[in-house]
Amino acid sequence: MLSTLEVTTVVIVGLMVGVEFSVAFVLNRVIDALPEDSAQQAHAHGGRMLGAVMPVWYVGSLVLVAVWAVAGRDGTGLLVTAAALLVLSVIMSLLLLVPINNRNKTWTPENRPADWRQQLDRWARYHYGRLALIAAAFALLAVARG
Template identity: 75%
Template sequence: MLTTLEVFTTVVVGLMVGVEFSVAFVINRILDALPEDSGQLGRAHGGRMLGALMPFWYIGSLILVALWAVAGGDSHGAGLVVTAGALLLLSVIMSLLLLVPINNRNKQWTPENRPADWKQQLKRWDRFHYIRIAVIIAAFTLLVTALA
């Protein structure tokens, strides 16, 4: 049963990393290459869509890692799992404090109501997102190492 939890948790976190990596290095680059302000409108739609899913994915991943840490507390990789959990908790805190506020504003923007600094705000979101990706990649790496 523990092995199933370990593998399932690793897959769930790995998929989350893949989605976030894709957003940063594929989807946003495609959107930013669109003419005029189309990219911001695409990001707003993506923010609404992924904004509804990602809180469950992040919290669910954190819960799965916590369950793994408790169930496998006496295993050789327990410290790695606990550290991965701490990194995932950091990613949730980063999301709530840094990324979600910008995303919530962006979801509401239209060509008529965007602030003058909308491009700078999206660039700021991107910078925070790159840091969050590094954090969740580190967590994923620790989980894979604990699994091995």
């Protein structure tokens, strides 16, 4: 049973890292290459769609790591560190990324602010930091599973 929990946790966190990696290095670049109105609308749609899914994924991942740490006997230090990194990523999301995303997902070409691109660039910079945290957590989980 513990083995199933470990594998499930590593896979779910790994998929989350993959999605966030693709947002950072693929999707945002594709969207930014679109004409201005289309790019802004695509960012808003992505913000609505992923903004609904990712909170559940982040918190669910953290819960899985916590359950693994409580149920497991080996690698607890790695698991606690991974959990701390995931907690930090959630805090970072709530304080830095979510406020920008909440504004972004309501913008249209008619009501977007003049600095909309700068705000999305700031979101992207914060996203790189969050991605580094969850990727490090994933690596620790993979080693703990080892």
